[in-house]
Amino acid sequence: MTFEKTRTITTDLLIIGGGAAGCMAAIMAKRREPKMSVTLLEKAHLSRSGCLAMGLNAVNAHLTEGTPQDYLDYVRRDNYGIVRDDLVLSIGERLNRMTALLEELGVPLPRDGQGNYIARSKRSIVMQGEHLKPLLARAVLAAGVHVENRTPAYRLLQTDDGRVCGAAGFNLRTGEMIVAHARAVLIATGGASGIYRPSNPGLARTKTWYCPYNAGSGLAMGLRAGAEMTSFEMRFVALRTKDVIAPTGTLVLGARMPQCNARGVRYVRQKEQMLGRSLTTCERLQFTIDEHRRGTGPCYVDVSGLSADEYRDLVESYLNMSPSIALDLMQDAGQPKTRIEICGSEPYVNGGHGMAGFWIDAQRRTTLPGLYVAGDVAGGAPKKYLTGCFAEAEMAVEHIIGSLNAEAGCASAETEAALREIRAPLNAAEGLAFQEVEARLQKIMEEYAGGSTQNYETSRDKLLLARRYLGVLDGHAAQAGAGDGHGLMRVHDTFDRILLARVLVEHLLARRETRWPCYQTRLDFPLRNDFEYGLFVNSTWRDGAVRVFGRNLDPPYGPVHLEGIL
Ligand SMILES: Cc1cc2nc3c(=O)[nH]c(=O)nc-3n(C[C@H](O)[C@H](O)[C@H](O)COP(=O)(O)OP(=O)(O)OC[C@H]3O[C@@H](n4cnc5c(N)ncnc54)[C@H](O)[C@@H]3O)c2cc1C
Incomplete structure (x- = not known):
């Protein structure tokens, strides 16, 4: 492949990244403004890309009780007093409506005998989300969005007065350079893994918690174009099961099993009793690391209290998002595991669990005119998770539709310079x-x-x-x-x-x-x-x-x- 030919696409709205936020933005834009042309550039393939590729087993931001203000209070407390209140509250106000959209897509959300979602906590419900990504992809195509799969973008294009007017990348399958001119651009490329050494070595190095192919290119594109960023220092570190890196929430919130150290001491419960309150997300990790430091690690989730039926339910629940741990748990069906080892992941730059990302306003506009962001790439609003990404996509689209007045088109000199920079490694x-x-x-x-x-x-x-x-x-x-x-x-x-x-x-x-x-x-x-x-x-x-x-x-x-x- 030579990457000598260039194909130019002209569109009203360009979305870069077809994960949770990008897909939902594309669907919402076409539903609300069917005449608007929407183009989506996706680095991988829409049907299984980004954080949702393996599936999810919970809606982590759904208010089973309490108000959006309670959600903001919780996020602020868990984040040691630093969050963008306006952004978090605007997400909280939309969360439960976003859950309804998941059901509309066909994602199963089990209910109890009274018809209520099955709560894992005040802010989380059970989801059977193995098929979430293919269902989202199908809805994007059904809405009439133009999708370019296997097309990573690496440079934003700007007019002389600094408005973002498109992006440049290339198609891995056709070997063409791709230039997209747009009236508005939305970046939804997620956060960044791979900045720190992965905890799994060698051939298993892509077995990371955060999607190994989310390299933070949306953030880098924004930085190069002059956008303001926030809170990169608040890295996100996931507390996960060792080696297979499956979520511990499934064990602790879903199956209500305790964390213990190597000697069986329930250190989380002990700390909570001592402090008289539940631990913050950081503290759960911090106290786990402290056990290692003290010589009483490694730490575990003690699953010995599960009945045979509950153990099977646990395995099934993992099948919705982390099949490798399901294999591990079923290795010897006659001998269920009694303890599952846990550890911290490597750190990530991420605005979905953490709050590192673009500095934005309430409409999800960045500091660059014409450029919007949504999802894990957007800063200031941690703990937004899947439904929060959807909510941000909706807010961005609402504003884009109400203010689409620029013409699509970028200067050719700047486009040529961007293409030269992208092609450069091929000359070496x-x-x-x-x-x-x-x-x-x-x-x-x-x-x-x-x-x-x-x-x-x-x-x-x-x-x-x-x-x-x-x-x-x-x-x-x-x-x-x-x-x-x-x-x-x-x-x-x-x-x-x-x-x-x-x-x-x-x-x-x-x-x-x-x-x-x-x-x-x-x-x-x-x-x-x-x-x-x-x-x-x-x-x-x-x-x-x-x-x-x-x-x-x-x-x-x-x-x-x-x-x-x-
Ligand atoms: C392992 C894991 C488990 C999770 N579990 C849950 C859960 O159970 N419940 C819950 O509510 N939330 C969960 N989350 C959080 C939730 O999945 C994320 O917050 C959400 O998917 C982020 O959406 P996004 O669109 O910002 O990023 P993604 O969904 O990751 O989408 C980013 C997309 O951009 C594409 N891309 C990247 N770079 C480029 C480029 N240069 N050009 C074009 N395309 C590009 C990627 O291929 C990808 O498709 C989980 C996250 C992870 C990582």
């Missing part, structure tokens, strides 16, 4: 292999920026080394080469991950306190400091450098100068 086929660059990136981040083997802890001096080594790596990475379309994609994914790592390190340096244990732990500033750091840490990327600054917690979120980062 004998250059560095992306694996070499990726391994170096992950080693730097693991050892100096708080990877899992460092108990997620870091400090100023380590971060300064990370900054220096990443700068050197960025220079060398320019020599990375690609021999085919797949290689080209992987090289660009690696470039994007390096850019995100550089921004992440500056955010970690800027927050001189420990706010979210394990997600963001500074050994040199071990305490929370509300007085100086009760603020958002935001950044932009300009002329090859990261500019970091604070923003107030309350509207209008005025900028705050951050002292002495170095």
